[in-house]
Amino acid sequence: MKKRWISSLLAGLLAVSLTACGGGGAQQSGGGQTAASGSESSSGSAQAEPTTLKVGATAVPHAEILNEVVKPALEKEGINLEVIVFQDYVLPNTNLADGELDANYFQHIPWLENTNKEKGLDLTYVAGVHIEPMGIYSNKQKAYPDVASLPEGAKVAVTNGQGEHGRILALLQDAGLLKLKDGVGMNGTMADIVEKKVELVELEPAMLPRAIEDPGIDAAVINSNFALQAGLNPTKDSIHLESGENNPYVNVLATRQDNKDSEAIQKLAKALTSPEVKTFIEEKYGGSVLFVGQLNQ
Template identity: 55%
Template sequence: MKKTSYMIVTLMLMFALAACGQNKNTDGNSAGSNVNQGTETPGAVKLKVGASPVPHAKLLEFVKPMLKEQGVDLEIIEFNDYIQPNTQLYEKNIDANFFQHTPYLDQFNKDKGYDLVNVAAVHIEPFGAYSKKIKKIDELKDGAKVVIPNDPSNGGRALALMASNGLITLKDGVGVSGTVSDIVANPKKLDIREVEAATLPRVLGEVDLAMINTNYALEADLVPTEDALFIEGNDSPYVNILVARPDNKDSEAIQKLAAALRSPEVKKFIDETYKGAIVAAF
């Protein structure tokens, strides 16, 4: 009996020691612990960024591993409109956004009373004119239906591009701030209608000409350098920017993201992937 009792006590001690060793690994205090492997980086800063699917979210996905190595876990939240990314940023539901150009941000801040700020210029998306009914702009008939974005900054941009290609004439001095009411000459009596930017590719088959933002053109599998009847030059002032709030624009995580988006690796990715449809602005 004494021998049996001794063996039982010994076995109990062995199990206790084994359990202690197992707990040590689970707490991460021992070499060989698997805690957090394949999940978020321990101690990393979480950064939520809103973006349009193409090309903005694609560029963010490209820099995500780069940021992870620098202690920033990037969460990309896709939006399909031009309102919510700024609203969600202002309300602090996200930390930054990447979808817009400076004229749009300026107008949005003015209209909403926001104070969102430009952190970094990343790329230019040349604005283009598209059609499924004609192959050359000379084929555009009198009274043709033309759609342009209904937001002021992109609508003015579309009209300015139409004017530079001889379709209309705008009042002197209005530039890219022009509206339909600023058209002083319309030789072809074009029927120009304003449509939400995101819906422009979807109505392309129903109109004669659509003035489409490049990000929406790409989402619709249009190739701007091949499919556009005419397109802005690379000197366009409409640079797409990373945007944040005044309270976080100088944070380390935001600045790391800005640097990553303006890195040589991103420039090479833009050049090789988009082949002139998108142009790096750095």
């Protein structure tokens, strides 16, 4: 009887042991099947987390274009566009180079190239979007209804950003307010001025729209983005406006070299050069911003 009980006990322990081993294997396999089925369920029913792109921009027109047209288009592509607005022309590039931004949209090609050279950066652009014709403005238009009426020695405020001086000096020469050395074109510096009718006063770019309120300033050369932000209409309020024809100052979508071929950046570039952006620019800015819409291949 005792032997039979011991035999039964050993048989029971052996069965439990075999069940535990077999159950462990089944649990591992079952766990694998659960993970796989869970993965299938996730891919089949739950949407993937959207990609987030952080893009630096100045408020007008860049951030408006991004938020009002591009952001809704990218949401359909599974991309969340986060627009960070800047009031200067320095931080958007340094923050991009440092990896705090994925791209920026605020500057033209000569500014980007000059910044790369001066700061040793390696930024590039993936799309040319628009041109903002630079203008000369005066709130004393009753006295100075056009640029030719500015008197000898008039004080004209310009940006202190040297990367913009070539463009500004070319505009002032076109307006008949100064003369540059032969052959400098849009690459002139203050040292290239050989004759001038006016006195140039250098200020921070964002201060230029307010400068025309200063009784001591007769006129100011203002980028269209700051002009629009201040409620000025370049085509109506300027006393001299830069031509958009053969204009090299195309505002671009810039990014880092290691990021230019990413799928999200390419989708952003495509959205910025779309017919929808063209229509928005033409309807909202009425000729003050000129659509270009070229992908950089």
